[in-house]
Structures are given as structure tokens and as C-alpha cells.
Amino acid sequence: MPTPTPAAREVGRRIATIRRARRMTQADLARASFVSLPMIKAIERGVRTPSDDTLDSISAALTVDPSHIVTGSTRTDSRVHASIPAISAAIAALDIPTDDPPRPLYELSEAVTQLTECRLGAQYARIAEHAPQLLTRSLAALHHGTGADRLRAAQLLAATARSADAVAYKFGHRDLSARLIDLMRWAASQTEDRIAQATAAYVRTETFFAARAHAQGLAALEQAIDASPSPVGRDTSAARGALHMRAAVIAGRADDSDAAEQHLAEARRLGDVLPEDSYEGTRFGPDSVRAHEVSVAVSLGRDHIQAALDVADEWTPPDSMPAERRSGFWIELARAQVWAGRPDEAFESLKVARFIAPQHTREHPWAREAAATIRRLKRADAESLTAFTEWIGAV
The missing domain is CATH 1.25.40 (Serine Threonine Protein Phosphatase 5, Tetratricopeptide repeat)
Known part of the structure; x- marks a missing residue:
């Protein structure tokens, strides 16, 4: 039997913790993620390390970003940045109708709703994966639609552009963010x-x-x-x-x-x-x-x-509040606590923010600034602080 490594044990522990918080059994997670039950058990024990595809499936079933499970990984960063050209290409010819037949609006609506849930849950890797195709499909539906169908397609396009913008803005692609916001505003103007x-x-x-x-x-x-x-x-x-x-x-x-x-x-x-x-x-x-x-x-x-x-x-924010907003609360509170001379409390707030929405916290400039300030004030302090500042890029 393979010997568990510390990294694999940590991944397994996080999956098990999130699963229990969702009140799911291992069998429930296996069914929802389309991963075998023996594999789920092995991953949670730390004797198996999930592949990228398996990690994506488990993350989707748990409704978290993969970075919530593999905290130190840059997988989300690299996948988001790799998607930027495809998102840009999807809106480059927004005024040119395609010959592709549009998908049924009910299918498109379901996909856009899922994308919105990803945005509210700060699941940026999943947004990056699906946004280019949904932008293209929403534009096609708008160009080919008439009457009420066209109005609905415009609403779906606006919602898709908003989710794509969450990725572009949070990850520093400000020019693309501005283009997506212009697209959202234009689509909204078409909705009446x-x-x-x-x-x-x-x-x-x-x-x-x-x-x-x-x-x-x-x-x-x-x-x-x-x-x-x-x-x-x-x-x-x-x-x-x-x-x-x-x-x-x-x-x-x-x-x-x-x-x-x-x-x-x-x-x-x-x-x-x-x-x-x-x-x-x-x-x-x-x-x-x-x-x-x-x-x-x-x-x-x-x-x-x-x-x-x-x-x-x-x-404090209830669990029912979207992850991105809850994380933002703790980041802003950490900033206030740093200013108030409470670095220990500020560090605890940053850790809560990371637990709720790791990638949102990692990309937030105020979180990075607060972490750097705490590190300066407590330079000889716990190893966990050093690890956090390295993770967030504040050293």
C-alpha cells in the first residue's frame, strides 16, 4: 500500500472537511463527482493524489474552486491566465453573426446560471473554463433570436459577460475587464x-x-x-x-x-x-x-x-452569503485591524478569508498588503505567518 505523503494527507483532509461541512457522505461525493468510492476513500486517507481532472470533478461536486483544496497550487492562476485569449477572441467579433445554429435557450440559461453560481462562490478556474464558449453561444442566441427570445438572450449575454469579467478583473486583466463591462452594458441595453x-x-x-x-x-x-x-x-x-x-x-x-x-x-x-x-x-x-x-x-x-x-x-457574515463577499469582509476587517495595531487579529481574519475563498484572497491587493505589514511587525513570529505571506505573494 502506498505511504501517504504530507501533501497528499493535507489534500485528503481538506476534501473530507469540506465534504462534511456540506453534509455529504463519501458515497454522496463519489456519485456527485463521478469518481469511484474507493478512489474517494484513498484520496481522503492521503494514499492517492487526485489528478487534475479528478480534482476538478471533486471541486465541482463540493462547489469550491480547486485552489480551496490545493491551497499552495498555482493551477487556478495558470488556467485563468491561459483562458484570457479565448475570452478576448469570443467577444472580438461580437457584432458579426455566425452561421452556427444557437443552442436552445433553456440549455443556455442553465449553463449561465451555473456560471453565475461559480462567480458567487469565487470558483474562478471553472469560470475561465466555460466563459469563452458561453460568450460565443450567448452572442449567437442574441444574433439569431427575435422577440422575447432575443430579450432573454440579451439577459444571458449580460450575465455571462459579468461572470467573465470577475475573472478578468480579479486577475489583473483590466483592459479585457473594461471590454467585458462594455459588452455587459450593451447587452443590458438590449434587454429593455x-x-x-x-x-x-x-x-x-x-x-x-x-x-x-x-x-x-x-x-x-x-x-x-x-x-x-x-x-x-x-x-x-x-x-x-x-x-x-x-x-x-x-x-x-x-x-x-x-x-x-x-x-x-x-x-x-x-x-x-x-x-x-x-x-x-x-x-x-x-x-x-x-x-x-x-x-x-x-x-x-x-x-x-x-x-x-x-x-x-x-x-459576522453568515454562511449563506456568497463566498466572495464573505471573504471580502474578512479582508477589509484585516486592513482595519492592522491600522488599529492588532496584527494577530488581522492574521486570523486573513486566514478566515483564505478558508472561504482562497483565490479571491490571494488576488486581493489589500490582503497582500495586510499580510506584508503583519510580517514586518512580527518578523520573528510563527512559521505559519511566513508560509501565508509566501502563498499570497507578499514576500
Whole structure:
């Protein structure tokens, strides 16, 4: 019998931990991943190392990115970067109809929904794998569709472009991100759906964050709020509330505390009457507003960090919140804790962020900055800190 190696044991331990958290038996995981039960057992014992294909299958069944299982691996990084030319090619000829017959909309809709779930779960490798083909198929459906089918195809294209943008933006391909956002905005304009257009305005803010054009971004969001549908129902209230949350954060970056508080107060008002839910893939509700209170406080700078610490003292994101947003909360809290002179607490927050969404944490500049600062403050400290800073690229 093969002797387990430390690396294989660690991979097996992580798979078993995530499986139990999902309340799955080994047999359940075997069925969901299409991997034999003896193989699952051997992997969890550490006597077998999963191949790339097996790891992908297990990760998909557990709804996590492969990097959540093989934390030190750069597989996700390399697969994402390798997919960028294909994503770019898929949208290069967006205005040229193809001769390929479009897939049935119900099939396309199911695939786009799965891609959106990958985005919310920070499963970037899976997005990278499927986004090029889904962009091509969504464009084909739009070009060939008429009437209600064309409107639906435009919605699916906008959602696909948003998921692809999550990969491009998080991994530093800002030019491609801007092109995908333009595609999303164009597709949203074809839907005749003002909620889809509000969603596109929400995502467009990334271009202002990237350019550090925070005042202009705030102005654009306030225009989008004015153009959004009246908050008379659940979806329209969530659409406007999400825009107010985003406006509060970018107002903080613009050092406009009055605007930040006004938008945050409006988001609270709308969030208090809604259950935590999502519209078009954007989460909104009381918990999302609480998470953004930390974002706003950190965006406003060191003089406002107590507000972030106060939120964390009485509330933490529930497991039902999308992984990317939960991870972002802990990263922003770590930044506040570093500023407050609490490096030990900050390191614990970064470790929680990594556990929730490893690749999101690894690619986040604030996480890298916080880790580097903690390492400087505690240079002779635990080996685990050194390993973390090496993993995140802060040394």
C-alpha cells in the first residue's frame, strides 16, 4: 500500500472537511463527482493524489474552486491566465453573426446560471473554463433570436459577460475587464429591462475603481440610481439598494464622508424591509448592508476604522452569503485591524478569508498588503505567518 505523503494527507483532509461541512457522505461525493468510492476513500486517507481532472470533478461536486483544496497550487492562476485569449477572441467579433445554429435557450440559461453560481462562490478556474464558449453561444442566441427570445438572450449575454469579467478583473486583466463591462452594458441595453441596466451600472464601477476615478464613479452611480426603477417591489428595491451600497463605498474612496453616509443610510432603509436575497446575481439585504458598512469605513481611511471594528464585534457574515463577499469582509476587517495595531487579529481574519475563498484572497491587493505589514511587525513570529505571506505573494 502506498505511504501517504504530507501533501497528499493535507489534500485528503481538506476534501473530507469540506465534504462534511456540506453534509455529504463519501458515497454522496463519489456519485456527485463521478469518481469511484474507493478512489474517494484513498484520496481522503492521503494514499492517492487526485489528478487534475479528478480534482476538478471533486471541486465541482463540493462547489469550491480547486485552489480551496490545493491551497499552495498555482493551477487556478495558470488556467485563468491561459483562458484570457479565448475570452478576448469570443467577444472580438461580437457584432458579426455566425452561421452556427444557437443552442436552445433553456440549455443556455442553465449553463449561465451555473456560471453565475461559480462567480458567487469565487470558483474562478471553472469560470475561465466555460466563459469563452458561453460568450460565443450567448452572442449567437442574441444574433439569431427575435422577440422575447432575443430579450432573454440579451439577459444571458449580460450575465455571462459579468461572470467573465470577475475573472478578468480579479486577475489583473483590466483592459479585457473594461471590454467585458462594455459588452455587459450593451447587452443590458438590449434587454429593455431597467433592473439589468442597473446591474450593469453597478459592475461598471470597477472601471472607476481601477482608474482611481472615484469622484467620477460616484457621479455615474448617482445617475444610475436616478435612472433605476422606483423601489416598489422586491427586485426593484434590491436593485436600487445595491446601487446605494456601491455608491457608499466609492464615496468613501473619494473621501466624501457625507455622501458615503447618505448612500449607506438609504441602503439600510431599503435593506431593512427585504430578506437577504439576490437579483441578477447581486446579493442585497440586511447582511449585505452590514458587510458594506465595513467596506465604507475602511474606504474612508484610518480615522473611521472603529466603525469597522464595531460592526465585526457584533456581526459576522453568515454562511449563506456568497463566498466572495464573505471573504471580502474578512479582508477589509484585516486592513482595519492592522491600522488599529492588532496584527494577530488581522492574521486570523486573513486566514478566515483564505478558508472561504482562497483565490479571491490571494488576488486581493489589500490582503497582500495586510499580510506584508503583519510580517514586518512580527518578523520573528510563527512559521505559519511566513508560509501565508509566501502563498499570497507578499514576500
